[in-house]
Structure formats: C-alpha cells, structure tokens
Amino acid sequence: MVEFTIGKNEEGKRVDAVAMKLLPGAGKGFIYKMLRKKNIVVNDKKADGSERVAIGDVIRLYLSDETYKAFGGAEIPPSGQNSFHSGKNDKISSANDHQAGRQSRHREEFRNSIIYEDEDIMLVNKPAGMLSQKAEAEDISVNDLIIEYLLEAGKTNRQALRTFRPSVCNRLDRNTSGIVCAGISLRGSRELTRLIRDRKADKYYLCIVRGEIENSKNMTRLKSYLSKDEKTNKVRVSDNEFPDSVPVEIEYRPVKTLNGYTLLEVKLITGKSHQIRAQLAHIGHPIAGDPKYGDKAGNENLRKKYGVRRQLLTAYSFEFPQDTVLENVKGKAFRTELPDEFFIRP
Numbered sequence: 001m002v003e004f005t006i007g008k009n010e011e012g013k014r015v016d017a018v019a020m021k022l023l024p025g026a027g028k029g030f031i032y033k034m035l036r037k038k039n040i041v042v043n044d045k046k047a048d049g050s051e052r053v054a055i056g057d058v059i060r061l062y063l064s065d066e067t068y069k070a071f072g073g074a075e076i077p078p079s080g081q082n083s084f085h086s087g088k089n090d091k092i093s094s095a096n097d098h099q100a101g102r103q104s105r106h107r108e109e110f111r112n113s114i115i116y117e118d119e120d121i122m123l124v125n126k127p128a129g130m131l132s133q134k135a136e137a138e139d140i141s142v143n144d145l146i147i148e149y150l151l152e153a154g155k156t157n158r159q160a161l162r163t164f165r166p167s168v169c170n171r172l173d174r175n176t177s178g179i180v181c182a183g184i185s186l187r188g189s190r191e192l193t194r195l196i197r198d199r200k201a202d203k204y205y206l207c208i209v210r211g212e213i214e215n216s217k218n219m220t221r222l223k224s225y226l227s228k229d230e231k232t233n234k235v236r237v238s239d240n241e242f243p244d245s246v247p248v249e250i251e252y253r254p255v256k257t258l259n260g261y262t263l264l265e266v267k268l269i270t271g272k273s274h275q276i277r278a279q280l281a282h283i284g285h286p287i288a289g290d291p292k293y294g295d296k297a298g299n300e301n302l303r304k305k306y307g308v309r310r311q312l313l314t315a316y317s318f319e320f321p322q323d324t325v326l327e328n329v330k331g332k333a334f335r336t337e338l339p340d341e342f343f344i345r346p
Helices: 015-022 028-036 065-070 094-111 142-152 186-197 275-282 296-306
Strands: 002-005 040-042 058-061 114-117 121-126 177-183 202-210 220-229 234-238 246-257 261-268 313-319 333-335
Touching (some): 002 015, 015 028, 015 040, 015 058, 028 040, 121 142, 121 186, 142 177, 202 275, 220 275, 246 275
Parallel strands (some): 177 313
Antiparallel strands (some): 040 058, 114 121, 202 261, 202 313, 220 246, 246 261, 313 333
16 A cells, blocks of 8 residues: 655645556556545545545555556655666676765755755756756756755655656756756746746846957847757857747846956846857857857867866846745845856956
C-alpha cells in the first residue's frame, strides 16, 4: 500500500488526475478499474475519480510493490542520488571522484547564491559555468540543486515530487551568470511563467561589449529577426525577416566606456536563445569574451591579460510588476552584484 497526502500543489485537482501523476505509466482504463475495485481510495472511501481533493486528503493505493513500480511509481531516490548520479556501472573511479568534487563545489555555490525565497518562488544568482537545466544525465543544474535544497530543508518530500516538481521559469546560457527564477509551488510556477510570457516582469542585463558607445540616459530599441540552427547551436540575426526567423527585441543603454569597450545595460524584451549576444554582435558590438559571436583576437587578449574565459554577460536585475498574485514581491526589484570578471580595465 502506498499513501499520498494532498498538499497545496494538488489542492482542487480531480482524484483521477492525481492518480495519473502517481502512476504515470498507467492508462486511464487501469486507474478507473482500480477506483471501481477500491484499490485506489480517498480518505478510505470509494471514489469515482471526478471528486476534487483538498489539502490533507489522503489517497491510498492498494497495489503490490511490483505493480506500483511497473507503472512508474518508484520512489524518488534520496537527495544526492537523484540529481547527481553519473556512473553507468556504479564503478568508483577518478572520474567519479572528480564529479563528486564538482558536485560539492556547485552545492556550496548554490547555497550562497539564493537571493530570495518564499513558499512560492525562489530567485538564485546562477554562477557562470552552471546549467539552468541539465542537458545530459551527468550535468549539474540549478534546477537539480533547487530540488535537493528543498528536500534537505524539509520544504518538499519525495512523495510531493510525484505530482509537482519545482522548476526554473527562465533559463540562462551555461556561461551567462545572473538571476534565475524558479517556481517552488504550483501557484508560483504558474505566476512566474505568466509574468515572463506576457512580458510583465522586467529583466535587465549588464555586459561589456567591444567598441565605445557614447553614454546616454535613454534606452535604444534594437529590433531584429533571429533563427537558430540546432545542429550548430548558433543563431543567425538579420535586420530583415527571412525563412524560419522570429522577431526579437532588446533595449540598451551605455553606462560607461572602458578604453575600447563599453559597459552596457540591456533590457530583454523577447527572450530567445543567444539573443542578446547575437543582436549586439550583429550591430558590431560583440560581447567581450563571447566564443560564439565575439571577436577572437580581442577575446584572446582579454584571456591573456585578465583571465577572461567566458562572455561578460550577467542577468543582474529582475523586477516584478504591481500586477501579480505574488504579494511578497509585488513591485519589488531584485539585483545582484557584478561578477569579479567585470572588473577589468581593457
């Protein structure tokens, strides 16, 4: 028998919908059969699946362990195993030791990077070099670290993760640092998604670009068309629309010049992959240190002189509107300090 207590992320859902989450590999026919046979009950009472659950309700699944696991109901592994298992054959090796060292370092970085947290959302200052979401099984990502942190803090549990998994709602490139927002409740996740999708929240970046741009108090709007080549993981930008392209926009304002470079503040309007990097490169001001869209000679000079090995781009500000159900952050702006790499004098 498996028991599941309804929490705030499941409140108001239909019994059959919750059962499908608990047994993702089972079809609806099996779920309804188990409900009819009272193998799935709510508060020890028979249910037909259409009932709405409330916080504190208990769903019990009277199934064998084999049946439960066969339909994807195996428990989520303990903290540490779920996110960071990397060895295909569980062999202890120097590679595994290296991975363990990376895991420990990233966990420490993560705990020091939490900017804001409440019962619905979390804001994290992602360091450069860390993924927002994993691409390969062995990757370490902000998303995994958030779940691990919530498990260790007792703010979620393995059972609750069967029906809702906290997740980041905006993503940054691996080597772009800055603010990543995550929904840690269903309410928070839905609201963050809405704010970002509908462009209600303002996202600002700071970057150092090649070339001097005259200081200005006003933002300049930059409109382009962009298309991504998935094979090369690189985007193409043009002033004119072309096949498979989508319109993209940013606004930018020079903050100060740095002897051949300029510190820019950029407001992201549309939010597409590599957008800021590619749009600025397109107008002749590539981001310093950018290996894909930057100036190779200039990047090599920065590497030798200052040790710069990644694009100098950081998401430094996230501003919530007044029009949000997230009362704790209504109208508030969250900012980060500039990363150490930005304190250069080209």
